Amino acid sequence: MLKFVKNYMDSISGIEVYPIISxxxxxxxxxxxxxxxxxxxxxxxxxxxxxxxxxxxxDIL
Structure with missing residues (x-):
């Protein structure tokens, strides 16, 4: 499962900027x-x- 996520994240261009922005x-x-x-x-x-x-x-009570 972790290997799938790592490969999927590597395929997204510019993803390294999101942790910095957050x-x-x-x-x-x-x-x-x-x-x-x-x-x-x-x-x-x-x-x-x-x-x-x-x-x-x-006033509610």
Whole structure:
């Protein structure tokens, strides 16, 4: 089975670029998330973190 997959992947031209693109997307996402975490306002983080505990906004229950 592995031999079939290896031969099949070798027959696709330009396939070596896909792992590089996926790694770049993954790395970029976490770098942007890291920057957002350190630049987010503390008031916003406190407000969002208290949302599950706030009984005034639980109209569903």
């Amino acid at each position: 790694l770049l997307i993954f790395f970029t996402f976490f770098v942007v998330l890291f920057c957002w975490v350190f630049t987010a306002k503390k008031e916003y983080i406190k407000t969002v973190s208290n949302l599950p505990l706030d009984n005034q906004n639980n």
